[in-house]
Amino acid sequence: MIEAHHLTKTFKDKKRGIVTAASDVSFTCQLGRIYGLLGANGAGKTTTLRLLATLLKPTSGTCTVAGHDAATAPEKVRANVGFLAASTALYGRLTAREMVTYFGRLNSMTDEAIRTRLQVLADELDMHEFLDRRCDKFSTGMKQKTSIARTLIHDPAVMIFDEPTLGLDVMTARSIVKFVRDCRNRGKTVIYSTHVMSEVEKLCDTIGIIHAGRLVAEGTLADLQARFGEKDMEEIFVKAVGGEAALAEALKH
C-alpha cells in the first residue's frame, strides 16, 4: 500500500526562481490495485513518483510505502519497491544475467535465491535467448524485459512505473501494459504514471489527474465520467485541469 500525505516538493531554478513541482499531493494506493497518475509533461508525475521511491526527499509532507515511512526508513521503502522508468537504464557493458544478479545482491539476496528467482523470471519473460548477452546490443524489447526482471528480482510488494511505455513501439508497449496488469493480479500495489489517456482508461482502477504539481481530480473512471459529464478520458482531463487555455499555459513552462 502507498499513502501520500500532503507531499510538497520545491526546487530552486536559476531562471524561474523557486519551482513547486509537487504541491500538497495526497492519495492512497490500495493493495492489488493500479493507481494511474495522469498528467501533461512537467505536471509533477515524475517528481511525485521519485518522492515515493525515496529518490527525492519531500520539502514537506510524508508518505508511507509498504508500511515503511519514507523519511525515517528510505532503505526499507526501496527494498519493497520495484521502480521502472524511462530514465532507469541498463548497464550496457553487463549481460542481462549480470545486471539482474547485481540488483539481487544489492537487495541482499543470496546467490542461490537470485539464481532460482532469475530462472523463474527468465521463463516468464522469455529471456533465455539473450540472458548472457551484453545489454548494449539489445533491442528495445529485450531492454524492457531485462529492466522488468531487474525491478522484480527481489519480488517487491509495490511497483512504481513512471511512463514505462514512453518511446516504445506498439508491441513492446502492449507487453508492458500486460505485465503491469499481471503485477496487480498477483496482489501487488501498483502506481502508474502516463500522459497517454487510453492506457489509463484500460489499466487503472483509480485515476489521479495531476496538473501544475497539484492533484486536481481523483476517482475511478466512472466517478470522473459522472463528475465531469464526459465519457472520453481526454475531455475529462482537459476539464479537470481547467480548460485548454490552462493546459497550454502549463505546457509553456
Place this chain on the structure above:
Amino acid sequence: MNWHHIVTVYLKELKDSLRDRRTLISMVVVPTLLMPLIMFGVGTIMTKVVRKAQDEATTLVILGGADSPGVVAALKADAKFKVSDSTADFKKLISEKQIRLAVELPVGFEAALKTGAAQTVTLYHYEGEMKSSMGVGEVDRFFRNLRDKTVETRLADRGLAADLVKPFEIKRQNVAPPEKVGGNMIGGLVPYIIIILCFTGAMYPAIDLTAGEKERGTMETLLCSPVHRVNIVLGKFLMVMTASVATIALTLVSTSVSIIIGGNLLAGGGKAAAGKAASGSGGFIPIIDPAGILGVFAMIAPVAMFFAAILLTISLFAKSYKEAQSYVSPLIIVVIMPAMMGMLPGIELTAKTALIPILNLSLVCKEMLSGVWHWQYIAIIFGSTSFYAAVALALCVRMFNREDVIFRA
C-alpha cells in the same frame, strides 16, 4: 556502512570498467608501455644520435691561415676535423648547417707564436645547436693543446720547468653513493611521472562511474536499490582508487623491468654508456634504491585516495561524460604545477612544504629515491595527505546526497 554492499558495488564497477576500452587504455596500456617506450625508444635514439654526432668529423672552414701552413696542416691531419675549402659566406654555411663552425686565424699567426706577440683565434659557431657546440669544443681543445705545447716550448727555451705555470692539479672525486646520484638525477622525474599517472589513471573511471552513469541513465537505476548512498560512494571510490594504484603499480613494474633488461642489454653490448649506468654516475639508466621505490608506492596511497575522491566529486556534478572531461582536464595543470615545482632546485622539504599536497609528495619521493628518509616529514606528509583525502571523500558523500547534483539535468 555495509561491507557486503560496498564490495558488491566495487566488484560490479571493476568488471564494468575492465570492459571499458577508455579505462583499460588509461589504466593498463599506457602505464605498461609508457616507461619502456621512453627508456628504450627515446633513450636509445638519444644515445645513438649523440654518439653519431660525437663520432662524426667536424666540418669546418679555415679563414686566413695562408701564412700559417703548419697549423692548417695539423688541423687537416686531425681525423676529428674535416676542413672544407668552401669560399662562400661562412656565417651562412654555419646557419644552414653545411659546416659546424669556422676558425679564423689572424694574419701572421705562426710567426707570432715564435715571437710571442699576443694573438686571438676566433671560433664562429651556432650557439644552441648541438653539433656546432660539440665541434667548437673539439676545436677549442685542439688550440688549447697547441697553446700548452707553445708554453712548454717557450719554457724549455728559457731553461725553466714546466710546472712553473702549472703549480698544482685540480682533481674531482665523487663521494655520493651510486643510489644517491641516481636518485638525484631521476628523483625529480619519477614522482612527477607517477603523480600524473596516478591522476590520469583515476580520471576516466571517475568520470565513467559518475557523469557517465548519469548520461547513460543508470544512476537512477542504481539509486532505486535499497543500498545506502554512502555504500555506493565507497564502492565507486574503491574502484577509482584501484584504477589509480593499478596504473602506478604497472608503471613501476614496467619501469623496473625496463631498467633491468635495459641495463643488461647495454652492459652486454659493452658500450661506454652502460659502464656509466652501472656506476650510477651518468648514462640514461641510473641505479635507484629499491626501498625508495617501495617508499614512493606507500606514499602515493593517500594521494591516490585524494585524487579519487576529488575526481569523483567534480565529475559527479557534470551532466555528461564530455562536461566532466571539460571540468577535469584543466585540473591536470593544477596537479602538474606543484609536481614540477618539486623538481626545481632550492625548493626543499620543510615543515611548511610538507603540508602542501602533491608538492610534498614530489619532494619526499626525491629524498626517498636518494636513500634519505626524513621520518618526521614522512609522517607529516602521510598524515596531512590522508586528512585531505578524508575531507575530499566526505565532500564526495555529501555531493552524492544532494538531489540537485544527482538529478542535475
